[in-house]
Amino acid sequence: MAPVKVVDELCPVSLPAALLGERWTLLLLRQAFLGTRRFEDFQSEMDISRSVLAERLGTLVEEGILRREAYKDVRTRYEYRLTEKGLDLYPVLMALRKWGNRWMAPDEGPSYDLHHRSCGGGVGVHVACDECGAELTARDVRVTPLR
Amino acid sequence: MAPVKVVDELCPVSLPAALLGERWTLLLLRQAFLGTRRFEDFQSEMDISRSVLAERLGTLVEEGILRREAYKDVRTRYEYRLTEKGLDLYPVLMALRKWGNRWMAPDEGPSYDLHHRSCGGGVGVHVACDECGAELTARDVRVTPLR
């Protein structure tokens, strides 16, 4: 694997990495996928300061990953919900989870489980060739610089 | 999707998220997967300060994601290489890349491309049911709290 020089702005990983690789953002998204929607709930379920939470929610809304929406409970409240762009991050979280289960699992095992709604099967993540369908590891992939 | 209260330490996403959701770590891993191995090369290819680079490389080594190894060039040098645990993060990076290509792609397109070495096909990432094989989105998955 020869080192590939990369123009950072043109690497499809670097922008998302800069966004998600900001403290709290991944945890916030996990929480969103678990169904948390309200400011207060994020704040009490994660141990994050209110100011930083407000800021992170703000940038996620700006990025179009969450949308802030008013709704009527007993009175007007707001919720932060995943947009389509946000929902599309699911594979990232699932890949993280799979890795976490394999390499950083707590002794007692996870505190929740995920299953396919309709058949009850577990959730798997796979990197596969679009052409031949073979499961791929880093070693099976060639990097071709374009510029 | 009812909100699920999660004991943070028992969520298989939270530990990896805390680790990778630290500034620079994801970018560093991307670089590692592209073949960068030496301190100086990380430093010149990414725009990171030497002190933080040293620290991040250190924690990744502590975590067993990279291993630091001496080797002989014209003289003794060191390289940071992905361990098996590190290589196993490939799906995370690929999921990030896929998302980046779809939602944050730069106008000119990516600066490099990935292909299956043996058949030339593209690299795909899939979340699928272990049982029935169906492709899954967040909506198809049920969260079951265990404790």
Place this chain on the structure above:
DNA sequence: CCCTTGGGTTCGGAATCCGAACCGTAGCTG
């Protein structure tokens, strides 16, 4: 000998993060 290179470590100042306090709007209570 002095110079260069790789791989760091060590500053001081700048940017972030945190907890705690505050604020405004709304409803509910009496």
Place this chain on the structure above:
DNA sequence: CAGCTACGGTTCGGATTCCGAACCCAAGGG
């Protein structure tokens, strides 16, 4: 209607972390 509470923030001061620049040391090379 006066006062209280809940939500969804914003605004502080102090504690961390980050950064760039400078320094350090070992091993060659000229």
